[in-house]
Amino acid sequence: MRTPSDPWHFARPELAGGYLQAFDLGLVSARGLFARRRMGKSEFLKHDLLPAAEAAGYLAAYTNLWDDADHPGQAIATAILSAARPKGLAQFWEDLSTPIRKMKAGGKLPLGVEGSLELDLADKEKLAVPAIQAALQAADKTRKRLILMIDEAQVLAAPEHRQVAHSLRAGLDIRKASVKVLFAGSSEAALREMFSRASAPFYNWAPVEPFPLLGDAFVSATVAQVKRLAKQPLALADARQAFLSLKETPEFFRWYIERYLLYQGQGPELALQHTLARVHDDSGHAKAWKAMNRSDRAVLLLAARGVQDLYGAAALTQLRELMGSGDVTASVPRSALRRLTGPKMQAMARVDHGLYRFEDPEFEAWVRSRRTID
Ligand SMILES: Nc1ncnc2c1ncn2[C@@H]1O[C@H](COP(=O)(O)OP(=O)(O)OP(=O)(O)O)[C@@H](O)[C@H]1O
Ligand SMILES: [Mg+2]
Known part of the structure; x- marks a missing residue:
């Protein structure tokens, strides 16, 4: 198992x-x-x-x-x-x-x-x-x-x-x-x-x-693993610096290592720049999300989860659940999608009747990882 x-x-x-x-x-x-x-x-x-x-x-x-x-x-x-x-x-x-x-x-x-x-x-x-x-x-x-x-x-x-x-x-x-x-x-x-x-x-x-956090031992062990796997070893000092810049967050540090390994020719400094940008993007998504109203977020979440007919009965049931409200009619996704596809947001594009796609696949992945509309 x-x-x-x-x-x-x-x-x-x-x-x-x-x-x-x-x-x-x-x-x-x-x-x-x-x-x-x-x-x-x-x-x-x-x-x-x-x-x-x-x-x-x-x-x-x-x-x-x-x-x-x-x-x-x-x-x-x-x-x-x-x-x-x-x-x-x-x-x-x-x-x-x-x-x-x-x-x-x-x-x-x-x-x-x-x-x-x-x-x-x-x-x-x-x-x-x-x-x-x-x-x-x-x-x-x-x-x-x-x-x-x-x-x-x-x-x-x-x-x-x-x-x-x-x-x-x-x-x-x-x-x-x-x-x-x-x-x-x-x-x-x-x-x-x-x-x-x-x-x-x-x-x-x-x-x-x-909960006790991961620290230097984690960074050193990761550097040792890089040494085993990569042509270009990563200096411990660079890795430590990156860990600090990434607010000692193990997940971001793993992104950094991944990037370093994929583009070894570019070196540790560029890997860190790229990772910082990715972390920043991540918070950019959070900002955009916060600025939306609840029904827009609920519709986006359904779309990211692959729901096809966003006006359909099944979608409405899910919207009611996500929004915690009984009175969700088809007008809710309709006006949400009008806003989401509108010039101000440009979050989604209409493909067909009731069928929409995200403009930005990164944002789609970010939304998909949400559990709720909060
Ligand atoms: N012991 C570890 N060794 C290697 N990588 C780790 C370790 N712990 C965490 N990570 C990296 O950090 C990421 C996030 O860890 P995890 O999901 O356990 O965080 P969390 O504290 O549960 O976060 P959340 O509150 O968001 O659920 C993991 O997916 C992994 O990439
Ligand atoms: Mg967790």
Whole structure:
């Protein structure tokens, strides 16, 4: 199930060992970690802590709630269950959902809906509370301890996920010795808020602390790897300088290394210039995005995700979801597209009826990587 290992991954075994040891000592059973975006939280959880935990005899479950922010409950249940019982996931949901299926089949449904006995995601999310309980019970049965890593955990703090949050806490509180939880997120404020509001389900659950950042050892290891692979070695001093200029951000540093390797003839200075421009472009996109209104962003996001008919019924449903509003009619995408294709923005161009393309593929890729319209 593991993806092939990335030769550029800088392993952090001491850091992983430190977290495991703290859990082993039993002083804490949950911790909250924060660091700015692109600093390596997810990479550490997935590629360092998860394998280290498994090697130490834990079951290890990882989930990133941003992958599907509307359905955190099923993401958590599925993650726990795949760690505890990698086979039989489909059957698990099947069994849990039998009562709902029966209800759907037996009750009077509006014309045309009879066929849709398939469980949709919203149905599944209603099952999240029993699903989390059942998944934790499956973990109990293995008699192994479980480490549960919840990335972008702040999603759980939203009011609509209160029930899931409460049931998760209840399930974990009675398993403090056997289940350890790591919450991660990129907003310190959001994480702190989650654990400090007295009325919230997470109150006082986990101490919130900074995630240790990558530094000189990461830069040196990357330089050593360049030396192994490239004709033209990269001087450590140049790499250090670049890391600093790129605000010590591992993701940007990887862009720099990539550029350096592809255009070795151009040297480290030009690679850095190019990377700084790319980082800047990235924030240019952010500026353009911020200046747009919500419906324009929602339409752009659908287009970037490859939705073809932007006026169609399916698109309207998705727009309602993205915008969190029931009253979205076809006039919403119509006027959004008029603005987006207009001379002021020139973000999109019309190809055919209802079919549009981005003017700038870089911006399209940037929009595609958004999870929400915020
Ligand atoms: N240990 C590492 N070794 C090599 N590269 C790394 C490492 N950690 C992070 N990176 C680089 O930085 C990128 C961003 O890391 P990651 O996605 O883990 O950040 P994050 O803190 O989870 O950010 P976000 O808050 O945006 O989710 C990775 O895709 C990778 O290119
Ligand atoms: Mg992340």
